[in-house]
Amino acid sequence: MMKKISRMLSALMIVLCVFILSACGSSSSGGTNPVGTYELTAASAEEDGSAAEQFELMKESGLSATLDLKDDGTGMLNMFGTVIGVTWDKDAKTIKVYDQDMEYTLAGDTFTFTWDGTKLEFTKTE
Numbered sequence: 001m002m003k004k005i006s007r008m009l010s011a012l013m014i015v016l017c018v019f020i021l022s023a024c025g026s027s028s029s030g031g032t033n034p035v036g037t038y039e040l041t042a043a044s045a046e047e048d049g050s051a052a053e054q055f056e057l058m059k060e061s062g063l064s065a066t067l068d069l070k071d072d073g074t075g076m077l078n079m080f081g082t083v084i085g086v087t088w089d090k091d092a093k094t095i096k097v098y099d100q101d102m103e104y105t106l107a108g109d110t111f112t113f114t115w116d117g118t119k120l121e122f123t124k125t126e
Contacts (some may be wrong), residue, residue, distance in 0.1 A: 034106050035056065038122030040065035040079075041110075045118045067111065067122045
């Protein structure tokens with residue numbers, strides 16, 4: 001009887017340790033923290049396909065776009081060589097480019113927002 005209780009307690013302790021360790025680990029996908037560097041991987045407009053076509057042409061020309069978000073709520077958006085300062089708010093889930101506030105979504109490593117009717121999808125690189 002004591003041996004059975006001892007085994008059950010040991011198994012319970014192992015399960016408890018696994019839960020504690022998994023709660024302390026960091027998420028490789030970034031979880032809900034958008035801090036990091038992203039590369040533009042998709043662009044699309046709701047009205048027509050021109051944004052996607054332009055994005056593909058720029059990509060084929062060797063141009064790229066990146067988004068770098070810092071811990072302090074600031075960042076830089078480099079759109080094909082034009083560097084723009086941005087601010088962002090984790091709690092409100094908003095990013096501000098120039099004077100335009102936009103809601104963003106973060107799903108795994110994908111940071112998405114719509115700017116001037118164009119949906120921009122950035123994938124985390126670091």
